[in-house]
Amino acid sequence: MSVLSVPSRSVHKRWWQAHKATQLLGVHLPHIAAVGLLLAYIVLAVLAYFSTLQPGHLGIRIGLRGDTPCVTWVMPAGKAWDQGARPGMAALSVDGQSLAGISEDALPTQAVTEAVLLKPTGEELPLKVTAMPFGQSPMKFSLLALGAVFALLGAAVVLRRPDLQAARVFGIFAGFASLALAVAPDSGGAGHEWALITQVMTEVGASACLVPLVVALVGESVWPRWRFVRPVPLFAGFGCILAVVYMASVFARPTWYEWIRPVLFFYMSMSVLSVVGLLAFKVDPERDLVLRHQSRLLLWGIVLSSLPFVSFTLIPEALGRSSVLPVHISILALALMPAFFAYAILQHQLLGIRRLVHKGMVYGITAFALLLIITFAFVIPLYDKVSGDRYPLLISAVIVGGIVLFFPLRRAAQWLTDNLLYRDTVGYDMFLDGMYENLVTSDNSPDAAGGIANHLAEIMHLESVLVFQGDAPGQSKLVASAGRRSQEALQHLGPQLQASAQNAENRNYVELRWESDSLILITLRSAGRYLGYLLLGPKEGGEVFVDAEKRLVVTVAPFLALAISKGQVSEELRDLNQRLVKAEEMERARVAGDLHDGPLQKAILLAMDGDAISQDEKGEIAHQLVSELREVSSRLRPAILDDLGIVPAIEWLLDNLPKRFGLVTHFSLEGLQEEDRFSPDIELALFRVSQESINNIMKHARATSVQVILSKETNAIVLEVRDNGLGFSTATGRNNGLGLSQMRQRVVQLNGSLDIHSSPGNGTRVVARIPLGS
Amino acid sequence: MESAPLPLRILIVDDHQMFREGIRRRLEQEPDITVVGEAASAEDALAKVAQANPTIVLLDIRLPKVSGIELARRLRQQWPDLKILVLTGYDFDQYVRAVARVGVSGYLLKTAPQDAVVQAIREVAAGGAVLPPSIASKVLQHYSVDSSAVRDGMMGDLTLRETEVLELIHQGIRNADIAKRLAISPRTVEAHVSSIISKLGAQSRTGAIRVALEKGLIK
Numbered sequence: 001m002s003v004l005s006v007p008s009r010s011v012h013k014r015w016w017q018a019h020k021a022t023q024l025l026g027v028h029l030p031h032i033a034a035v036g037l038l039l040a041y042i043v044l045a046v047l048a049y050f051s052t053l054q055p056g057h058l059g060i061r062i063g064l065r066g067d068t069p070c071v072t073w074v075m076p077a078g079k080a081w082d083q084g085a086r087p088g089m090a091a092l093s094v095d096g097q098s099l100a101g102i103s104e105d106a107l108p109t110q111a112v113t114e115a116v117l118l119k120p121t122g123e124e125l126p127l128k129v130t131a132m133p134f135g136q137s138p139m140k141f142s143l144l145a146l147g148a149v150f151a152l153l154g155a156a157v158v159l160r161r162p163d164l165q166a167a168r169v170f171g172i173f174a175g176f177a178s179l180a181l182a183v184a185p186d187s188g189g190a191g192h193e194w195a196l197i198t199q200v201m202t203e204v205g206a207s208a209c210l211v212p213l214v215v216a217l218v219g220e221s222v223w224p225r226w227r228f229v230r231p232v233p234l235f236a237g238f239g240c241i242l243a244v245v246y247m248a249s250v251f252a253r254p255t256w257y258e259w260i261r262p263v264l265f266f267y268m269s270m271s272v273l274s275v276v277g278l279l280a281f282k283v284d285p286e287r288d289l290v291l292r293h294q295s296r297l298l299l300w301g302i303v304l305s306s307l308p309f310v311s312f313t314l315i316p317e318a319l320g321r322s323s324v325l326p327v328h329i330s331i332l333a334l335a336l337m338p339a340f341f342a343y344a345i346l347q348h349q350l351l352g353i354r355r356l357v358h359k360g361m362v363y364g365i366t367a368f369a370l371l372l373i374i375t376f377a378f379v380i381p382l383y384d385k386v387s388g389d390r391y392p393l394l395i396s397a398v399i400v401g402g403i404v405l406f407f408p409l410r411r412a413a414q415w416l417t418d419n420l421l422y423r424d425t426v427g428y429d430m431f432l433d434g435m436y437e438n439l440v441t442s443d444n445s446p447d448a449a450g451g452i453a454n455h456l457a458e459i460m461h462l463e464s465v466l467v468f469q470g471d472a473p474g475q476s477k478l479v480a481s482a483g484r485r486s487q488e489a490l491q492h493l494g495p496q497l498q499a500s501a502q503n504a505e506n507r508n509y510v511e512l513r514w515e516s517d518s519l520i521l522i523t524l525r526s527a528g529r530y531l532g533y534l535l536l537g538p539k540e541g542g543e544v545f546v547d548a549e550k551r552l553v554v555t556v557a558p559f560l561a562l563a564i565s566k567g568q569v570s571e572e573l574r575d576l577n578q579r580l581v582k583a584e585e586m587e588r589a590r591v592a593g594d595l596h597d598g599p600l601q602k603a604i605l606l607a608m609d610g611d612a613i614s615q616d617e618k619g620e621i622a623h624q625l626v627s628e629l630r631e632v633s634s635r636l637r638p639a640i641l642d643d644l645g646i647v648p649a650i651e652w653l654l655d656n657l658p659k660r661f662g663l664v665t666h667f668s669l670e671g672l673q674e675e676d677r678f679s680p681d682i683e684l685a686l687f688r689v690s691q692e693s694i695n696n697i698m699k700h701a702r703a704t705s706v707q708v709i710l711s712k713e714t715n716a717i718v719l720e721v722r723d724n725g726l727g728f729s730t731a732t733g734r735n736n737g738l739g740l741s742q743m744r745q746r747v748v749q750l751n752g753s754l755d756i757h758s759s760p761g762n763g764t765r766v767v768a769r770i771p772l773g774s
Numbered sequence: 775m776e777s778a779p780l781p782l783r784i785l786i787v788d789d790h791q792m793f794r795e796g797i798r799r800r801l802e803q804e805p806d807i808t809v810v811g812e813a814a815s816a817e818d819a820l821a822k823v824a825q826a827n828p829t830i831v832l833l834d835i836r837l838p839k840v841s842g843i844e845l846a847r848r849l850r851q852q853w854p855d856l857k858i859l860v861l862t863g864y865d866f867d868q869y870v871r872a873v874a875r876v877g878v879s880g881y882l883l884k885t886a887p888q889d890a891v892v893q894a895i896r897e898v899a900a901g902g903a904v905l906p907p908s909i910a911s912k913v914l915q916h917y918s919v920d921s922s923a924v925r926d927g928m929m930g931d932l933t934l935r936e937t938e939v940l941e942l943i944h945q946g947i948r949n950a951d952i953a954k955r956l957a958i959s960p961r962t963v964e965a966h967v968s969s970i971i972s973k974l975g976a977q978s979r980t981g982a983i984r985v986a987l988e989k990g991l992i993k
Contacts, residue, residue, distance in 0.1 A: 622885075623885055626863065626884075626885050630863060630864065639835075639836055639864065640864070640866060640868055640869065642841060643835055643836065643841040643842070643843055643869070643872075644841075644843065644868055644869065644872050648866075648868035648869075648871075648872060649868075651868055652866055652868050655866075655867075666934075668933065668934045668935070670933055670934075670935050674871075675872065675875065707934075709934065709935060711935060711958070711962075713958065713959055713961075713962045714959075714961065714962075716959070718957070718958060720957070755957055757957070765957075767957040769957065
């Protein structure tokens, strides 16, 4: 398993358990390593800091060759070396004192601040300690701070994942880097031998670690064999030999430095270049998404941080030229390296570390730093051009500018990182590919939701996908879940979900936090109807949702809603169908009963022979029979609707309501006459809506009055049935019964709409609006 | 010239053959009545009328496709002198009123004794109108104001809807919101408003409200 693939939180705990024995004097080894690293850094940094406070010296020693006083040793890369002094040159004066004819005893062994040498060509070479040593500049503090970052990062990583080889190598790398940076102020400026040696050794050490580190990170074997040799130890070993040879040269053979230096620089450049090569070409594009993001991040981090140093300083110097950029500037770019490592750890679980520091803190600091950089980027160029009394104005203008530019720049930076790092995050095509299956083939809502959840979990690398369905955020229940941590997510986030879902109702999405991971909650809506919501995340390995993914999810949310609602609709249809069949059967039974109880019995009486009943009685019975049959037939379909139209039909309906309900009815017409006719479909729909509404009123509303208003508008006819009854909450009672859905269906089939306005205690208004065709 | 009266020429329009035969058999017993034809549908009836030139049409309202009411209207248009006697199974007052509006000479229920039908034919032929007492009372009731379920929707001069709109205006609600609340189109609201203003003889919305308050149409 690659160390970068999704880490389990308990891995390092188990390691701690298993390595209880790995102790020294009762302390765990990783603790010792971490504390040792920090201590070494602090000691070196303090030493270097104080030695830079001492006056600098040239770094040459003087001896007698024959009678001539001459230079016996020049500290490589020291002040004198940089100004051209080499061992063997004759010395004319040292620290203002002439050396002509001086005796061996009186000879100063070391020139401190000033000397005049004689070149082999016969020219005089004056040497001087520069007035402002490098170490006394603000640069010193930058280097120390940078070193501290490396030291802290290394110590933290070693403590978090002592079980990983890569983490241990990273600890060593960070240790070397931090120590190199700790002594850098001194080795560069004052030129003490110990500092220079430490500097070179640690630089070589860091370079030597870089390759195995990246090899371990991308999950290759650290010690592969190329036929007979193992390249990585060979590389590291070569670095060690170089360092030893260099150390020897400083004291014994300063002239060796002439050729060791280019070799050293070449070595360091090669280590950086091979790491870049490894990251760029060795990472299999088919590999884990997280790994791809991590390695891409490291690649950019290493390229951006070391490119200036390698290309403008190391390579020119290896070729015997001087650095193209001032060294302190190219070195400062190295600060990007710990930043990228830290970012990769925080966002992409590099080294399998889920959390180093709280992400929010990092974001806060980064935002603040960005704001400062933006602000100062504008202050510095303007500062000289403004007269003193306008400084407050300038500063406030710059602060305002910083704030104004903050978000555009942040977005630009976000866009850039998204495009550099997350090119391969989920694409629309991938998404739609699988969605087709769920949209087209599934006709059942839980199936569709489950299919979508699985699809999303797979393509977006999510540890949890939860699909909730319901009429309102508060009433949604879980219908599908996917991902290995969905249950855990549900448990943790359950209590806050409802509030978040309500929050999300009017937005594209809301982000939720679960420990250090982020999740997004999206409202699902189809044709304006609330269907539920979708909770995505955390992503595998705690990755962040990039903007592109959020956009994708927001864009495809309607498709998801469609798929889910399609399932729901077909489920509703099935349900409706069942209820229809049942209702039809009930209606048949009722009609059969009506016919059987009244008319049939009377017809039998009439058909009987003999004098069982008198002729008068027969006449009476025949009349009753006629009126009963008329009633049955009218109830099935009122003849009056076909014969006379909608207005008389509704009137008839209201006239013939069962008396026991004691309803007072009002019927008013607006913009039409009693005898106006409409198409049979419209008339039937309007009649059934009135009939069903009035049935509902009688059944449920306990109303005392019903008002029916039929109005004709320019191109629509509107029927309104209102009562003064109990009313109901339209939010909870949307699926209230077959009658209502049939009513709606009739109106919708004619391109009309049916609205129900009601609230408890305020009666109910049913409004059907049907457009009148041209 | 013979002064013997011409026989009454009857056309029976009904979609039930049994009924047609029953009534025909009865009518043919009468010397002064000739059944000149039968029709089972409105089209059929129009053709037969044109062809047989009846004096009286016995008409059922329930007919397939075109209803008896519509047929009566067309007959009245084409042959204003033709007399129509409705013979139907329904006594709903909606039918009675609809038929009355078309202008027929009589309305009889099918359950009436056949003698009554013969009687009615003679009366209609003599220029009279026939309404059985139960039906006549329904018609009369309709013209007494409060009994029918139908109101003309008037309140004062305003319709119910207009009153409603006026009340909402009085509450300070804008037309668009009124439309939303009453589930009608904004244009309809505008139409209501201008109708209210003109009915109340006002010049503006506020004027209309003032008049309505004075008249006690709204509170």
